[in-house]
Amino acid sequence: MTGAATVQQTEVLESTALNAEYHRLRVRAAAPAATARPGQFFQLLCPASPAGTPFLRRPMSVFGADPAAGEVSFLFKVTGLGTRGLAGLRAGETLDLLGPLGxxxxxxxxxxxxxxxxRGAGLATLAPLGAAARGAGMGVSAILSARRPTLMVADDAxxxxxxxxxxxxxxxxxxGPAHVERLLRxxxxxGRCDALFTCGSARLLEVVRRLAQGFGIPAQVALEQQMACGLGMCFCCVRAFRVDGQVLHRRVCYDGPVFDAREALE
Ligand SMILES: Cc1cc2nc3c(=O)[nH]c(=O)nc-3n(C[C@H](O)[C@H](O)[C@H](O)COP(=O)(O)OP(=O)(O)OC[C@H]3O[C@@H](n4cnc5c(N)ncnc54)[C@H](O)[C@@H]3O)c2cc1C
Ligand code: FES
Incomplete structure (x- = not known):
């Protein structure tokens, strides 16, 4: 919900390398940041590193938000300039965040x-959904995918x-999609699948879309798209969706990032 989004200077409480590729940051943050809901995201102003200064903010899903403790956390894959700068932050330093968005x-x-x-970084986006569903009294089955066991994240959450x-x-x-499809079937x-949720893999989205359509099961996908403003103004994050037989274009940052998985096109 962009209406409640604010820019906030937050204090880094914890900065932890989880494995060879993934990192977790926990910051002290007041509302509205700390009230972020699963699937929402923040635009992070990534600090400069010896490699350079990122020009644009980088989108990052909320991995955890605790309004009582006044904390927000992120779990991310260190991929390029922005995330390298984020991983270099230390406890006590400042992280500028804009959000919650979407x-x-x-x-x-x-x-x-x-x-x-x-799969992969998509597990960071799904983890708070699992906790929210359990908190609402629902059973949760999580099928978590990674290249190798040592790169698995969020399974503990x-x-x-x-x-x-x-x-x-x-x-x-x-x-592989065939094995995952067997697990889902x-x-x-x-009778343990009233709704499907996915993030982080086009191949898995395809499996979810097919089964959701075939069995008439509600399905949601959190899409990741390169973003500039994150606020719905620049249209750089537009993706195609098929709705009632028509192809429509929607902004991932503003209309999503969570969409009906049966409508999302590649
Ligand atoms: C709504 C949303 C939520 C996200 N949540 C998470 C998260 O919780 N954890 C996480 O690890 N990542 C997440 N991402 C992806 C994250 O934003 C990118 O990895 C990050 O922007 C890369 O920035 P960089 O400067 O480190 O790398 P860059 O140097 O900008 O790019 C490195 C590589 O990553 C690719 N890339 C850049 N931006 C994106 C993007 N937005 N989506 C996919 N690929 C990208 C580039 O094409 C390039 O190959 C999210 C993206 C979106 C849109
Ligand atoms: S990133 Fe600017 S409209 Fe979505």
């Missing part, structure tokens, strides 16, 4: 059991929330 995930109280399916976690990896030959057959 429309997050929706949970229907009538659902008894949801399935979250994600899903487990801490009480989700049933299945890990699939390229290294073990278990992350098993959950659907067992």
């Amino acid at each position: 429309n997050g995930f929706t949970l229907d109280p009538a659902w008894r059991h949801i399935v979250a399916l994600g 899903f487990r801490a929330a009480g989700a049933e976690v299945t890990l699939v990896t390229d290294a073990e030959g278990t992350s 098993g959950l659907i057959a067992a």
Whole structure:
């Protein structure tokens, strides 16, 4: 919801390298940042590093938000200039964030059991959804995908929330769409999939879209798109959607980043 978004100077409380590629930051933040909902994101002003100063803010999903403690956390893959600068932040330093932005995930109280399916950095986006669903009394099955076991992230967050976690990896030959589809079909057959949620992989989105359409299951996807403003003004994040047989173009930052997965096109 861009209406409530503000710019805030936050204090870094924790900066932790999780493995060879991923990093977690926790900052002290007041409302509205600390009230960010799962699926919403922030535009982070990434600090300069010896490699240079990022020109644009970088979009990052909320990994955790705790209004009582006044904290927000992010979990990210260190990919380029911006995220390298973020990973270099130390406790006590300042992070400038703009948000919360966009429309997050929706949970229907009538659902008894949801399935979250994600890969790589997309697991950071899905983790708070798992906690919110458990908090609302729903069962959660999480199928989490990574290149190899040592690069898996957020599985601890899903487990801490009480989700049933299945890990699939390229290294073990278990992350292919055919195997993941078999796992999903098993959950659907067992009556444990009232809704599907996905993030982080075009191949997994394709599986989710097909099963959601075939079985008439609600499905949501959090899309990642390169962004400039993050506020709906520059139109650089537009993607195509098929709605009622027509192709429509929507801004991922403003109309999403969470969309009906059955409508999202590649
Ligand atoms: C709504 C939203 C939420 C996101 N949440 C997370 C998150 O929780 N954790 C996380 O690790 N990443 C997340 N991302 C992706 C993150 O924004 C990019 O990894 C980051 O902007 C890269 O910046 P950089 O300066 O480090 O790399 P750059 O030097 O800008 O780019 C490095 C590589 O990453 C690619 N890239 C750059 N921006 C994006 C982008 N927005 N989406 C996909 N690829 C990109 C570039 O094409 C390039 O190949 C999110 C993106 C969006 C749009
Ligand atoms: S990033 Fe500017 S409109 Fe979406």
